[in-house]
Amino acid sequence: MNPSPTPAPITHYENFPVASWLCPPHLRAPIAAIYHFARTADDIADEGDASAQTRLDDLAAMQADLQVAAQGSAGSGRWPQVFGPLQTMIQAFDLPVPLLADLLDAFTQDTLKTRDQTGYANHAELLDYCRRSANPVGRLLLHLYGVTDADVNAQALRRSDDICTALQLINFWQDLSLDIPRGRYYLPEQDCAAHGVTRADLQSLKQTAVATNLIASHAHIARATMLNGIELVHQIPGRAGWELRLVVQGGLRILDKIEALNYATLQQRPKLSAWDVPVMVWRAIWM
Numbered sequence: 001m002n003p004s005p006t007p008a009p010i011t012h013y014e015n016f017p018v019a020s021w022l023c024p025p026h027l028r029a030p031i032a033a034i035y036h037f038a039r040t041a042d043d044i045a046d047e048g049d050a051s052a053q054t055r056l057d058d059l060a061a062m063q064a065d066l067q068v069a070a071q072g073s074a075g076s077g078r079w080p081q082v083f084g085p086l087q088t089m090i091q092a093f094d095l096p097v098p099l100l101a102d103l104l105d106a107f108t109q110d111t112l113k114t115r116d117q118t119g120y121a122n123h124a125e126l127l128d129y130c131r132r133s134a135n136p137v138g139r140l141l142l143h144l145y146g147v148t149d150a151d152v153n154a155q156a157l158r159r160s161d162d163i164c165t166a167l168q169l170i171n172f173w174q175d176l177s178l179d180i181p182r183g184r185y186y187l188p189e190q191d192c193a194a195h196g197v198t199r200a201d202l203q204s205l206k207q208t209a210v211a212t213n214l215i216a217s218h219a220h221i222a223r224a225t226m227l228n229g230i231e232l233v234h235q236i237p238g239r240a241g242w243e244l245r246l247v248v249q250g251g252l253r254i255l256d257k258i259e260a261l262n263y264a265t266l267q268q269r270p271k272l273s274a275w276d277v278p279v280m281v282w283r284a285i286w287m
Contacts, residue, residue: 006100023243025145030093033085034140036198037066038103040082044106052115065105070097096143099136106133110184119185119199123221126166126188134168135161145240154237162229163244169222173215174254175203175267187214195207205266215263223255245284253280 009078023031044050044058065075069087106129113119120126138160147153172179172186179186180202187202195214202211226248233245250272257270 011144025239028038029091030095030144031084031141033089034137035099037082037100038137038221040079041104041107045111046230052111055111059104059108059111063101066097066100066104067248089143089192093144095140099140099143102136113185114183116186117183119231120188122188122190124143125168126186130165130168131161134164135258138164141240142277145236148234155256156232159232159235162225163232163248163251165220166226166229167247169218169225170251170254170258173219173258173263173265173269174217176202177269179206180205180266191217192277205262207266211266212263215258215265219255219258219263226255230287240285246280248287251281252283 014077041059041062044062045055045252050058061076063078065083066086068075069083070090072087072091075083090097109129110133119187120129121229139157140155142153142160147156163200170206175244184204191214192198192202196210197208197214197218197244201208233241235241236244253276254270257272258265261268261270
């Protein structure tokens with residue numbers, strides 16, 4: 001096997017560890033390859049001033065390159081730093097390509113909803129988005145750890161989905177002050193209506209009492225979802241299990257910060273700092 005190209009350094013701000021020193025060394029390359037694939041696709045959907053159609057065309061091109069890479073052939077050559085390592089890791093670790101394709105499908109949906117200024121009708125629709133935008137990452141990691149979709153591992157897969165969905169939801173409620181001005185609406189329309197919050201209220205970023213109650217209700221759902229999956233940390237052995245403990249505690253710590261702000265994330269974006277690390281490590285030890 002030819003050595004895989006070295007993935008580019010991870011430079012984006014992240015709440016949670018990505019292929020950190022806690023990760024088993026032999027899995028750092030495939031995890032980094034998956035991360036850079038997802039990060040590149042997310043940037044296509046999210047960053048810069050490209051038109052919606054350009055973003056959609058680029059995501060379609062990535063989808064085509066993914067399918068070609070899965071067959072061991074050369075693609076368009078537009079993203080060699082992504083598909084070089086990823087193709088090697090697909091072959092070396094038999095990565096489930098449909099899970100990678102789900103990520104691209106989710107980013108495409110995000111682009112379409114941003115273009116059309118549409119949100120999510122209800123919580124079930126939002127969870128379906130999380131199923132494709134977040135859950136595949138956890139399932140890919142479980143695949144690398146030797147946990148597949150066999151019946152005996154179904155509980156681990158469900159717990160992984162809960163953790164990944166929770167992390168995605170936490171990111172949504174953390175980033176409201178950034179996403180809404182960009183035309184991204186993740187608070188479900190049904191829940192907004194139930195709390196008396198209008199689209200105009202959200203666009204104004206005014207932290208009204210009803211908006212606070214709406215955000216608080218969704219932060220509580222995110223915490224409960226995380227806690228539903230938390231026992232997975234005891235099913236993943238060794239260093240990978242400790243990596244997962246810190247990921248979970250990172251998400252819960254962000255929820256703590258959202259609560260400390262009285263859920264005022266329409267006006268302020270909480271994030272982790274070096275001061276949070278000892279708290280996360282202490283809590284991780286006692287999980």
